[in-house]
Amino acid sequence: MGRPEPRVDGRLKVTGNARYASDFPVANPAHACLVTSAIAKGRIVSFDLDDARAVPGVLDILTHETVGNEVHEPKFFGSGGTASTIHRPLSSAQISHAGQIVAIVVADTYEAAREAAYRVRVTYEEEDAATTLDSDGVETLPATKVRKEHKNPRVGDAAAALRAAPVTIDAVYETPTQHHNAIELYATTCVWSGEQLTVYEPSQFVHALKHAMAEQLGIDAEDVRVISPYVGGAFGSKAAVTPRTALVAIAARRLNRPVKLVATRAQGFTIATYRAETRHRVRLGAQRDGKLTAYVHEGWEATSRLDDYLVGGTETTAHIYDVPNVSTRVNVVRTDRATPGFMRSPPEVPYVFALETALDELAEALDMDPIELRRINDTRNDPITGAPYTSRSLMACYDEASRAFGWRRRNLPPGSMRDGDWLVGWGCATAVYPTFMGAATARVRLARNGATRVEIAAHDLGTGAYTAIAQTAAERLGLPVAAVEVLLGDSALPAAPVAGGSNTTASCCNVVAKACDGIRRRLVRAAMRADRGPLRGRKPSSVNFVDRHIAGEDGAKVSLADAFDMLGAPMIEEYAHWLPHGMEPDALKKLHLGSAALTGGAMEDRIAAAFGAELVELRVNVYTGELRVPRIVGAFAAGRIVNPRTAHSQYVGGMIWGIASALHEQTELDRRVARYVNTDLAEYLIPVNADVPDVQAILVSEEDRLVNPLGIKGLGELANVGTAAALGNALYHATGRRIRKLPLRIEDVL
Amino acid sequence: MRYEAPTTAKEAVRLMAGKAGMARVLAGGTDLLVQIRTDRIAPDLIVDIKRIAGMRSIMTKSGGFRIGAAVSGAELGEHKALRRAWPGVVEAANLIGSIQIQSRATMGGNLCNASPAADSVPALVAAGATAVIVGPRGRRSLPVEDVAVAPGRTSLKKGEIVEAIVLPKRAPRSGDAYLRFIPRSEMDIAVVGAGVSLTLDRNGVCTAARVALGAVAERVILVPDAAKALIGSTVDQAALERLAAAASAACRPIDDKRGTKKFRIKVAGVLARRAARTALARAQGK
């Protein structure tokens, strides 16, 4: 652990041998193609399927007329279930969002299915749809009304503190709709063998998908197996179970033949989840010396009519700085759109953008360096509860990032730095991500020759979980990483939590270490109780596993093979479960039922979070308004780093995504009809290499003895938090113009 | 959908002129295939011109160049003499897409796709290029600026194919340049494109100029007023300012997510001025 091991699955990936969901060969598959709704709200009056059925090779066309009640109502994950929406696919003529699945065509070939899908004609009765936050016909409700467990963090008397504050900021911020756009599309293959269903689908939570299928299809969970060893990007989009899976399963059941679906990129914009647009009003009060006295944050988030998805990011932002008076409030706005869902750092990306921009406005009002402002308001305790941080290195991150960036040379006044035709701006913002952990189980087997196998239904979304878990087992058992085989992404393996909330490394490495410790104990006991041998009679705590040996501090050692012989067994297998601090005792039971319960962040007795500081340079061309980001430096502290190489790659990728969310990414809405218009990668812009010439990630060392036994915090969702604010702040520094709405656009600066 | 790959222009014309419903030429396919796959068009006949020898080569012709309609961007970039004579045209064509796209995309396709934002077209128009068109009634030549008439529409008649693009002989002391503006640094659609070609006399006075703008109207436009601003001047600051003002004045753009009208109008002037500076430096042999 702690070494920059190359990815254990790297070779498989670059040689094309890693099997993604749609790569799995199945015998004689039929191919499915979706037909999606052309209207956002209303109902289907009729289908004309004659032309579609006439296409040679068409086997079946499923619509609400033929499916009806076959799919049981899914349970929304926001209310403790597993599904992205309670919508029952193909159960009625009702249309609740544009791009809703209205039919699924199955044929012998993909081409025939696609051709027939084009020929399905649907007649609709259309009603006016409410598109977004300020559209006519939306319904705005306080989060506390729609979600019992939602708490608006508050402390002190923020209103009074605001009134009394000598310096105040009051501004409105907006963030746009975004879609994950993982390279791997939404694919599902379902294979029935008698009563048993196997689902090949990229998943961030195979156990949830297994239980969801059992519930939605009315079958026994033990008859469902979900296989998803590799995932080609997910970012939250493959966590909750979407309506397509049950439909593919039904189609396969009817035909008694495997059915394979790979939805198109454009369909991916409407058959799964997305990051909804948000609005924020932030008010800050401070003393002239920069000390914050009040923080008031009200958020509005778009959701669907059917489900109240909520990110409620004040549950993060209220805990970051030392403010004695905090008041927050979150609202959901129901629109005629699909239900949004997790997207990399769901609460933090929009809410931290608002807070970190407001702080920059405050620094400006105080005529103060923005990093200094954050230093003045740094804290060791949760301002809401007073509980201590398990560890916190925010200012160390700022210090290291500033040094690398050369922040000292920054001129304070906006518009004061220029290089030829370019106005230069330097901005900063805090990155934060609460540390989450979940109950987890794992099985580890060690053979006499050192061959180790780790089995855990965790998920590697391209993040490096295979490698981190292999390193953990290798270190505990004193073996090279190459001796460890890791099996993930299969619901037949011991259950592990959702790959969400950046909890995988913390949860899974801890449980795998625990299983390895069980193996160690048995071998150590054997070596100590043996009649002969150099470790005879020693204390278990005095030995370690190094280099295929059990070694004492004085150099006395027994090889693993000898220890096995002393034990009299050729291999040991250990199963372990792990419950993180603060977890309800029934968490294991819930885990086995596919519940995504996690603990962490602001707990009653402590608060755990990873922090970072991001410093960016933004250049604005005085003639064209071109916005370019020649460099970004981020420094991050996230407890013990299992693999600096994969961590570095998460940070770099996160910052690039942050640049994207500031300058490029936005799903455009046609407000008249509640539809998306840029549903492909030519129009949904993300940065190209030339947009991100110099991205530097610094790993700040941090030791956390409290957060969990291995001291690991999650970091996958850390580095794309704050980036957009840092860029907006840099834009202000370059030009003196404050843009409070993302993405930052060239027109805004002309 | 029928696919044909004839080996002569005559055969290609015969196929295109035949009765079939919608017929389309396939050059690199980097527009055509995308349009088919996204259901924007559904041709009944596709005529691939890449097997026609005469359309695959670049020939020098009385000091100028005849570029076959199936020559890819990558091949243009590798042609030294062409690059030396018309660097602005080659840099414009080489801006299209990425390396993968370059090995397929043609200037003929860029032109006949008739996008107002086509990158090579302003450079070709500035260069005074002509399109050689073959059709059922034989061959004709048309200035490049007269090929596209509106987004997605050309003045080609049923059965006509662009066979080649001809660049004239380069006058001494001439230079050309093309610049485009895109919101991200690579692989994006021009918000404004500007092509400038100019010629100087021995005293450094501009004797001829052509200025063309892309993405600011329903098609690529030639801007004679902008050229006039340069002719007779030494392309000094004052002339450049007049050029920029004339370029901006000629714009009649739309708003879209990549840029507003106001922005396009302003940036058209900026880019025309910058392109003129580069063209000037090239004419001066710098």
Ligand SMILES: Cc1cc2nc3c(=O)[nH]c(=O)nc-3n(C[C@H](O)[C@H](O)[C@H](O)COP(=O)(O)OP(=O)(O)OC[C@H]3O[C@@H](n4cnc5c(N)ncnc54)[C@H](O)[C@@H]3O)c2cc1C
């Ligand atoms: C990823 C990507 C990036 C791109 N980037 C750019 C860019 O930066 N700038 C830019 O301008 N374009 C860009 N394009 C668009 C496209 O690559 C260019 O327009 C290219 O020049 C088209 O050439 P082609 O040979 O591929 O044309 P094709 O797709 O073969 O044809 C385009 C159209 O012209 C017609 N046609 C082709 N040749 C002839 C002919 N000889 N006679 C009559 N009709 C003809 C076809 O029937 C079709 O309607 C991009 C496309 C992609 C996919």
